[in-house]
Amino acid sequence: MPKFIVFLGPPGAGKGTQAQLVAKEFDFPHISSGDIFRENIKNRTDLGLKAKGYMEQGDLVPDELTISMIQERLEREDCRDGAILDGFPRTPAQAKSLEKILADLGGQVNIVPFINVPEEVLVRRLSGRWICRAEGHVFHELHNPPKKAGICDYDGSELYQREDDEEETVKNRIKVYFQKTRPLIEYYQTAGLLKEIDGDKPINDVVEELKNVISQAI
Ligand code: AP5
Numbered sequence: 448m449p450k451f452i453v454f455l456g457p458p459g460a461g462k463g464t465q466a467q468l469v470a471k472e473f474d475f476p477h478i479s480s481g482d483i484f485r486e487n488i489k490n491r492t493d494l495g496l497k498a499k500g501y502m503e504q505g506d507l508v509p510d511e512l513t514i515s516m517i518q519e520r521l522e523r524e525d526c527r528d529g530a531i532l533d534g535f536p537r538t539p540a541q542a543k544s545l546e547k548i549l550a551d552l553g554g555q556v557n558i559v560p561f562i563n564v565p566e567e568v569l570v571r572r573l574s575g576r577w578i579c580r581a582e583g584h585v586f587h588e589l590h591n592p593p594k595k596a597g598i599c600d601y602d603g604s605e606l607y608q609r610e611d612d613e614e615e616t617v618k619n620r621i622k623v624y625f626q627k628t629r630p631l632i633e634y635y636q637t638a639g640l641l642k643e644i645d646g647d648k649p650i651n652d653v654v655e656e657l658k659n660v661i662s663q664a665i
Contacts, residue, residue, distance in 0.1 A: 449554035450475075450529035450665040453536070453545075453640075455631060456562035458620040459569035459576070460646045461653060464585045465562065466533040468654045469661065476525045480535040482583050483516060484508060505611055505619035507537060507627060514544045521548055529554065529665070537628045542635075558664035559635040560657055562646035566621060573617050577606040591650060 452475070454462040463479055470477035484502060487495030494516060498508045507513075517535050520526070536542040549555050564572075575588040579599035586593045586606060593600050611620065635641040642660045646653055 449527060449549075449552060450557045451549055451554055452529070452531045452661055452665070453556055453559045453635075454531065454533045454562065455559055455628075455635070455641075456646060457564065457566070457569055457624045457628075458617065459572040460562040460564045461572075461650070462533045462562060463583070464591070464650060465646075465653055465657055466531050467583075467585070468650075469657050470531045472658055473531075473661065473665070475528070476530045477533060478517070478520055478526075478530050478535070479533040479583070480513060480517060480537075481533075483520065485583075502611055503616070505616040505623060507623060510538060510540045510544075513537075514541060514548075517541075517545070518548050521552065526552070529557075536631065539630055539634060542631055556635075556638075556640055558642055558661060559640045560660060561632055561635075561641055561643050562653070563643055564646040568647055569621060570614070570617055573612045574614065576612055577608060579606055580604045 454466050456462050463481075466477045466479065484495070484498045488499050488502070489495070494512060497512055501508045513535065521530065536545050545556065572587060572590070575590070577586045577588060577593070577597075578584070579602060581599065581602045581604035584599050584601050585591075593606060597606050598604075599606055611617070632641060642664075644653060644656050644660070
């Protein structure tokens with residue numbers, strides 16, 4: 448039966464950083480809804496054009512667009528054993544749709560690590576974040592700097608800062624998280640799937656804790 452892991456947490460909690468590392472360990476694809484939207488914007492697809500305005504404001508892209516995009520991704524061959532989901536679901540409607548999509552694939556959500564980080568830390572993390580253009584590898588100018596400024600350690604591509612990491616947009620993203628995504632904590636707690644992880648620790652410590660809880664659940 449395919450196994451699915453949902454990473455939950457506010458913007459800047461470290462979902463992407465941890466998901467990249469944990470996906471390698473368990474040999475699962477890492478599916479980031481934000482990365483898929485950014486790829487569509489870069490390629491000027493219909494979906495990208497529809498999503499762009501919402502993302503620039505730090506608002507959520509409407510559920511119907513997001514759900515069909517993720518459904519298409521989960522139906523691909525590389526998810527036959529499971530996947531790590533980063534940034535999806537983000538609303539109760541998305542969570543319910545995910546259950547149905549996974550049931551149709553013969554799978555289910557096995558565990559939901561909730562990476563918890565205090566609000567004041569999030570803004571600092573996002574303002575110092577640098578991302579590689581080729582593969583989306585994530586760095587931080589203080590906590591996780593690249594060996595050479597502006598260049599990705601893994602593939603040598605250029606590093607850039609996301610437009611939605613600008614201060615006002617970050618504030619809105621955090622507000623939207625509290626309004627629309629936080630209810631999922633209770634949703635997954637009730638389902639017995641939530642595992643809270645202290646994300647305000649060094650990256651390697653968080654990864655180790657995640658590997659432990661995930662290996663017990665899959
Ligand atoms: P998305 O790309 O998913 O952004 P997000 O949820 O806001 O999360 P981030 O990617 O900003 O943070 P992260 O938790 O991955 O942190 P990271 O590992 O990079 O979504 C962007 C937009 O797309 C949304 O606003 C929305 O418009 C749209 N969207 C996406 N999904 C959607 C959905 N399901 N429905 C509707 N709309 C959707 O880490 C941050 C920084 O901290 C990095 O610099 C990193 O190096 C550093 N860091 C990480 N861990 C640590 C640590 N332990 N200690 C110190 N530094 C650390």
